[in-house]
Amino acid sequence: MNTVIEQLKSHRSVRKYKEKTISSEVLDQILEAATMASSSGNMQAYSIIVTEDEKMKEKMFKAHFEQSMLMEAPVFLTFCADFNRMRRWLKIRDAANNFDNFMSFMIGSIDAILASQNAAIAAESLGLGICYMGTTLASSTELSEILELPENVIPVVGFSLGYPDELPEKRKRLPIEGIIHKEKYQQYPFYEIAKIYEEKEREGMKRYQDVGIENLAKVYTEYKYTEESHIKYSKDLLGLLEKQRFLN
Numbered sequence: 001m002n003t004v005i006e007q008l009k010s011h012r013s014v015r016k017y018k019e020k021t022i023s024s025e026v027l028d029q030i031l032e033a034a035t036m037a038s039s040s041g042n043m044q045a046y047s048i049i050v051t052e053d054e055k056m057k058e059k060m061f062k063a064h065f066e067q068s069m070l071m072e073a074p075v076f077l078t079f080c081a082d083f084n085r086m087r088r089w090l091k092i093r094d095a096a097n098n099f100d101n102f103m104s105f106m107i108g109s110i111d112a113i114l115a116s117q118n119a120a121i122a123a124e125s126l127g128l129g130i131c132y133m134g135t136t137l138a139s140s141t142e143l144s145e146i147l148e149l150p151e152n153v154i155p156v157v158g159f160s161l162g163y164p165d166e167l168p169e170k171r172k173r174l175p176i177e178g179i180i181h182k183e184k185y186q187q188y189p190f191y192e193i194a195k196i197y198e199e200k201e202r203e204g205m206k207r208y209q210d211v212g213i214e215n216l217a218k219v220y221t222e223y224k225y226t227e228e229s230h231i232k233y234s235k236d237l238l239g240l241l242e243k244q245r246f247l248n
């Protein structure tokens, strides 16, 4: 098998890290690989914030729901949708600002996410491990203050980065036929949905045995991602988009 595909297939999120620091040469290689990702119109409408300072990590800890990876890993990377830089450039060149709207937030987010996954793959190819943290988006308002983000900048994804101190079991994926549609979308009949999720239910429930909830679907809706929390995060994010001038 091709080595890139082999590496992609061996991915697992790493949540425990060695104390070993990451040299600036290695970190620079990862960051440079991030910037090689495709981006809309080659605008690169994103910024990457590198957190290494313990005091900064402590400030971010609560916003990241006190997830241990943040403190354990030597580096945390926050990928932000960023039209601030571009808009300032437009200004000095006397060009119009067409980027203070929701479409531009989506464009910046896509650019940021593509860069983040490039960085993740580069890091794994160099023997490091990563774990994305969804708290980057859930707590985007708090993190924007901590990271002193100016207008038109929103944190979208982030991950902890360091040398792995564990080799977790690989987590199962949905069978490929449950994801791929040939030419047109084929609606899944319910019996096929049950089949597509069968393995995931079996594997997933092993991790949530102690939660006392009857099935994996309900683990997702009653434990991991409740309606209440998701409505709150949505409202917070919309408020931040308004404040950061992405909703004109």
Ligand SMILES: Cc1cc2nc3c(=O)[nH]c(=O)nc-3n(C[C@H](O)[C@H](O)[C@H](O)COP(=O)(O)O)c2cc1C
Pocket (backbone or CB within 6 Å): 011, 012, 013, 014, 015, 067, 131, 132, 133, 134, 135, 157, 170, 171
């Ligand atoms: C956007 C995003 C947010 C995530 N947030 C968290 C998180 O907050 N905490 C965590 O432990 N894992 C988090 N993960 C990791 C997922 O749980 C993990 O990717 C998934 O279970 C599949 O496991 P694997 O990455 O080991 O293959 C996140 C992953 C993504 C892509």
